[in-house]
Amino acid sequence: MGEVNKLRFPGQKDPPYQPTKLLMIERVKPVYGNPYWEKKLLKHFKLDGQKREIAIVKNIPEVNNLLWRIKHLIKVTPITTPDGLPEEGDYNGTWLTEHGEFRVSPRLRVDPKRIEATEQFYEDKAKFDTETLKKYLRVDRSNGPNFNCLLLANG
Known part of the structure; x- marks a missing residue:
């Protein structure tokens, strides 16, 4: 009564399995x-x-x-990695599927030149911020927006 019924054949072993991290x-x-x-x-x-x-x-x-x-x-x-793990710190072009696959695609990587251009765009002081645009583009119902102020302010 104290024995456990084994459903396996004698000598049968589980296949090797590496658990995911x-x-x-x-x-x-x-x-x-x-x-x-x-x-x-x-x-x-x-x-x-x-x-x-x-x-x-x-x-x-x-x-x-x-x-x-x-x-x-x-x-x-x-979570499985069928494409292998990406290099440390370089996770551009990776995504996680709904089935738990962590995929790596070189086609989805972002070019470093584009990242640098985006940073330069955000740091550029010559472009107008939201508050300046609101100030100069307020619509006067009778005259329309004042574009002359934009030209004078920009340079």
């Missing part, structure tokens, strides 16, 4: 109607907002113990 968790049940300790765990993982929001957590025993307590409220998906 990260997990994608997604809330699939409502927060309302659950006890306060489950709501507290959902808030801890920042899953107390909209339904179907995701959170990325480490696959470690401490986190897995917390996820076990709310397993009926969430969906856990291991």
Whole structure:
């Protein structure tokens, strides 16, 4: 009576499996109607907002113990890297699919020249900011906008 029935054949082993480092968790049940300790765990993982929001957590025993307590409220998906990991600090052209695949695409990378041009555009003092445009482009209903002020202010 104290024995455990084994469903395997003698000598049968599990195939080798390498666990993933990260997990994608997604809330699939409502927060309302659950006890306060489950709501507290959902808030801890920042899953107390909209339904179907995701959170990325480490696959470690401490986190897995917390996820076990709310397993009926969430969906856990291991994050795989079929294209390999990107280089450290270079995460341009990467995205996470809804199936937990962390994809890397060289076609989506942003050219460093474009990033530099954007930074120069934002730092340029010659362009008008929002307050200046509001000041000079106020519409006088009888005369229309005063474009002469823009020309004088710009240079």
